[in-house]
Amino acid sequence: MAADQPTIVATSGGFRAGHRTPLEFHRLVHHAVDLSGVQGRKPRLCHVGTASGDQRWFNANLSEAGQLAGWEVSHLNLFTMPPSTDLTGWVGEHDVVWVGGGSVANLLAVWAVHELGSALRTAWESGVVLGGVSAGSICWYLGGSTDSFGPELRVITNGLGFLPYGCGVHYDSEAARRPTIHEAVASGALPVTHCTDDGAGLVYHGTSLVEAVSERPSGGAYIVRRDESSGTAQEESLDIRRL
Template identity: 25%
Template structure:
């Protein structure tokens, strides 16, 4: 079963209309019929305005969204397995991962990925798939925490942000045997079967 993950650093539907990177994502899964694509906005605490933007951007497909409340549904694995694409929004990465781990939704995503559901995400939704995350603890501090370990190494989105770049570079000096990826806001990575196959610059 072919497995795909698309990591998006910036842009996408939340910042621009008809975003190229979103078109690229749809082409990975393109079939004759509209695609079943679900948005997960855990990192923004299920912000309704963010969810609304998603529906507008993907209105020609079959969009849906999965809230934190839905994680408790007895058939949530079947719901996610039936999708073509899972699209994870940005926000607080550590908060999102904690919620997923508490509810077991992290394993739901792992199982769906193994069955060929395409995983994509922007910012927090880009770094979460990796072995290790390094991101904000608060407004002044960054810290290391575990990601989902579907991809080895670590990813820093928004690398063009000076403060983030300095913090990540300092941390990177302690990661001697780890694969580290840095993406500015117009850069994105496509992994197939856990191997990097394309860097997309928009």
């Protein structure tokens, strides 16, 4: 069973420290699995770790987290080569694709080489839930702020564009995030931009934002728009549901 419509869960969260394992999947990833509509078998989650260089030790930690959750977890490693000549078919065998954090600039460059974007679009349109954290959130949008190039944030605008907005992540935990997004929206470098505090996520059906959720008791989500009359960025807080 697949999600009944194209679904994306874009977040600044998803993992937590485990009790008996290094990591556990937190509520945002569980919510993505729930949205996939899987029944009667183990959910199949595809982890994509391109943004951090496909680190095998981290893959192992997530495989253990998957065993704890009762899921089948596989890893789409592009280093040193893809797992299949048919990435569309390979990705499409899963219920959820979860993209990890790291360098979104490097992620997009490597994905372009392997034409992974088209495979992910096909999966999304067929009901595979797409999700991710940080770089794994920004990638689904037109662009966002990133530290891919150094400690000072820069704005990228070459995201996959499945969602026709900008993206702001770690909005409450990194001091430069909010002013960077405001400046980019005010200047027109980014369009209307959707932002998440740590632990928060945004759920989209198609390209429509349908809900803001959080796996933490605090933190929120926001929409930043340009006020055409003043040329400034205006921020709106969203209602958020605690998972």
